[in-house]
Amino acid sequence: MxxxxxxxxxxxxxxxxxxxxxxxxxxxxxxxxxxxxxxxxxxxxxxxxxxxxxxxxxxxxxxxxxxxxxxxxxxxxxxxxxxxxxxxxxxxxxxxxxxxxxxxxxxxxxxxxxxxxxxxxxxxxxxxxxxxxxxxxxxxxxxxxxxQDTDEVLSRAVETLQILEKQREIFNELLSNLNLLEISGLVVVGDVCSVLQRIEIIMRTAKTMEKYLIELGREGGVIKMRLRELLKNIDREKSLILQDYETKEDTLDEFGFDDLLESENIANLLFSSSSDTKIAPKGYRILSKMNLGKKETNRLVEHFKNLSDILEASPKDLVEVLGEDTETFNKEVTSLKEQIMMAKKI
The missing domain is CATH 3.40.1700.10 (DNA integrity scanning protein, DisA, N-terminal domain)
Structure with a gap:
């Protein structure tokens, strides 16, 4: 620099x-x-x-x-x-x-x-x-x-990191819950909004950390490594959720922090409906956890339209889309469902 x-x-x-x-x-x-x-x-x-x-x-x-x-x-x-x-x-x-x-x-x-x-x-x-x-x-x-004094900045950075760690724990729990609801076909708008809300809180808190880390310079090396771990896959999950539910990525930027804390505000902005409205994912995010190529994933979504129909599809219907890979796909679906039911990280 x-x-x-x-x-x-x-x-x-x-x-x-x-x-x-x-x-x-x-x-x-x-x-x-x-x-x-x-x-x-x-x-x-x-x-x-x-x-x-x-x-x-x-x-x-x-x-x-x-x-x-x-x-x-x-x-x-x-x-x-x-x-x-x-x-x-x-x-x-x-x-x-x-x-x-x-x-x-x-x-x-x-x-x-x-x-x-x-x-x-x-x-x-x-x-x-x-x-x-x-x-x-x-x-x-x-x-x-x-x-600012380096010790003061370091103290603030550590406090902010602790907040991020707690927010990441909450995010992981919400994501596990969303996984379960998606494979069960029981998702409502509020479930999606809760995950997106937590992602936005994490990303905004991480921006605060950016200034601290730059001001700390070399003194912030360990904190920077931990921050990278906490943000791992956050952007990817967000992108796939937005793709699943056809919402715009930059929409939440319009919200102040206080507005962001109200899930109903997010529901109205992203879906123009109440939090208890039932909604179905297309399936991009769950399918990304399997050994499927982008082409196969797109074909499945285009053919069946949503995740529930993909998971419930008959072998005959799946063969039309996946051909000889159908058996492997069915085994992966069974394994993935078991992991989700046991609340394992996928």
């Missing part, structure tokens, strides 16, 4: 995630600013852009490879440190920044005012380290964010 030219990216396309990646633990910049903070010093670091030239005064040129040690030493001077767009070189030090004072800023300190105005005027990344507040603030265009 250090090779990303921040100043060349259009301001509106820069997100907090982009910025956090550049200053996450383990990067040269983060090591430097953490060392400056521990040394109880202040600093003002600016990523170069053509517009930065317009607001630079004084200082001296260095043009040396960027390292955390050099940044710490140069921070002992009062002026700003200018680093290259690719974050590989230190270009200037002890620079005075004179951005347009008419640019609005919510900051109070001289260094932070200059930093925010520079970020807005030059459309680039600016980092300030406050020796008095003991805080690191990053600006990029109109974006402002105070970097």
């Amino acid at each position: 250090a090779e990303k030219n921040v100043a060349n990216v259009e301001e509106e396309k820069i997100t907090l995630i982009d910025v956090l990646k550049l200053v996450s633990p383990g990067t040269v910049l983060r090591t430097a600013i953490d060392d400056i903070l521990r040394a109880e010093m202040g600093a003002l670091i600016v990523v170069y852009s053509d517009k930065v030239n317009e607001i630079m005064e004084g200082g001296f040129s260095i043009d040396t490879l960027l390292s955390s040690q050099k940044i710490v030493e140069l921070a002992k001077m009062d002026g700003a440190i200018i680093v290259s767009e690719d974050l590989k070189k230190i270009m200037n030090a002890n620079v005075m920044l004179v951005p347009n004072i008419s640019i609005k800023t919510e900051e109070t300190g001289t260094r932070h005012k200059a930093a925010e105005r520079t970020a807005k005027q030059a459309g680039t990344l600016v980092i300030t380290v406050s020796e008095r507040r003991k805080k690191i603030t990053v600006y990029n265009g109109h974006l402002r964010y105070i970097l």
